[in-house]
Amino acid sequence: MQKPKNAFKSFFIEVGELSYFAGRFFKEVFSRPFEFRELLRQCYNIGNKSILLVGVTGFIIGLVLTLQTRPTLEEFGAVSWMPSMVSISIIREIGPVIIALTFAGRIASGIGAELGSMKVTEQIDAMEVSGTNPFKFLVVTRILAATLMLPILVIFGDAVALYGSYIIENTKGDVSFVLYFNKVFKALEFSDIFPATIKTFFFGFAIGLVGCFKGYTCNKGTVGVGMAANSAVVYASMLLFVLDFIAVFVTDIFFEI
Amino acid sequence: MNQTENILESSKELQDRKLMLEIVDLRKSFGDNHVLNGFNLELYEGENLVIMGKSGSGKSVMIKCLVGLMPADSGTIKVMGKDITKLNRVELDDTRTDIGFLFQGNALYDSMTVRENLEFPLRRHKAKFGIIEDTTPLVMEALESVGLAHTINLMPSELSGGMQKRIALARALILKPKIILYDEPTSGLDPITSKEIIELMRRVQKQYKTSSLIITHDVDCARVVSERMILLVDGTNYAEGTFAELASSEEEQVKAFFK
Secondary structure, eight states: OOOHHHHHHHHHHHHHHHHHHHHHHHHHHTSSSOOHHHHHHHHHHHHHHHHHHHHHHHHHHHHHHHHHHHHHHHHTTOGGGHHHHHHHHIIIIIHHHHHHHHHIIIIIHHHHHHHHHHHHTTHHHHHHHTTOOHIIIIIIHHHHHHHHHHHHHHHHHHHHHHHHHHHHHHHHHOOOHHHHHHHHHHHOOHHHHHHHHHHHHHHHHHHHHHHHHHHHTOOSHHHHHHHHHHHHHHHHHHHHHHHHHHHHHHHHHHHOO | OOHHHHHHHHHHHHHTSOEEEEEEEEEEEETTEEEEEEEEEEEETTOEEEEEEOTTSSHHHHHHHHTTSSOOSEEEEEETTEEGGGOOHHHHHHHHTTEEEEOTTOOOOTTSOHHHHHHTTHHHHGGGGSSOSOOHHHHHHHHHHTTOGGGTTSOGGGSOHHHHHHHHHHHHHTTOOSEEEEESTTTTOOHHHHHHHHHHHHHHHHHHTOEEEEEEOOHHHHHHHOSEEEEEETTEEEEEEOHHHHHTOOOHHHHHHTO
16 A cells, blocks of 8 residues: 555645646647548547436436425425426526536546557557557547537537436426426526536546546556556546536636626 | 588679668667667568567567568668668658568458458558559459458458468558568467468469578578578577578587477
């Protein structure tokens, strides 16, 4: 087991290396040649891989949140506030964070394992020797794809979650689709949607970055691949909460939530 | 003619040929572990040079330094007169088109088909063959040279170990390199497949007129393909000569390689 002092030191070394890796991403992302075709392929892969999971997660969030909140609101005679309460909590916080965590579990581990196994089987070296920049081809495209895809998935997941909530309201309270969503859109403001959407870009970037970093710097053979996949999820999830705190803090300054 | 005269004669013959690769005083350490301690090498046009050494003697580190996958601590590495330690990324990539690399574990891209594996090096270096839109003829030519044209649409996981090695060789040949580096070409293969690969290496060398640097600890492979050999011990050139000269050496450490 690592001594606390060594663990502290290795944590800062890791943060330094991750920052350097992020710096390299920003350097490479704007330089030619651009790998558009690979970026599109990664967007399709990442989006397609996650859409069902995000849909199911969103739907269950909507159902559960409504089911659990309804008795309390009923007690206070405030059931008519249900669409507003559910929509604000889903759009602002629950949707982005839970969907991003699901996405991290699926994508960060997938990227970590894929790049890790490419590293230990010398496929990354083979790309380098063939004159292709593997960082640009493998890392830049995956980080960009994760950054672009997560906001779209969160919007989709939020919509499905609201639909799940509507189904409960319709079953238990006989609320129509139009009435429910009228109330939802009345309750939502620019300051709810805009910051929540912006932070999902950062979440996507963090998930892609950590997954690629863990995979690309993987060593120790096949054991290292497992470790890369595992630690990619752990680090990405931790980073999500840190970023969420910062996002809420900054939103509070600008929009006084 | 005695042995010394033989060596002088063959060394004079070699020096008449063009120098393809030159490594002078190459050093590389990992912390306190000095892997390469002043290694030297010269590879001439059309030559098959074998480097033999025990595991951990620095063979793979040397070959990685040679293609710029690993920076050397000091020393000169010249590929066809260009010092690769002083090249920028673009120049290094251009120089790499003249070098084919057969990795020990084949390093085929397992998410791509055989065709995509072979097309991959062409993405950046198509210009080497003029303006071409359809890469199929180049892919087919490389696959036919290793006798596996029918595998073009298969995935690497659908191929046997020997077939994967041949596809990896086809990928190394696709840019028509002048030099091919083989890292343990017969490791992990059964004796019959090893023989086939060795035969293929010889055939490819004749067809493409390449110079080959072969890293191996397979004595049979060295005997069949080598024109000249270097024994690498503790990161330095321990002994040099033809297979016959080294195999008949009385020195214990040299004899140990051929037991």
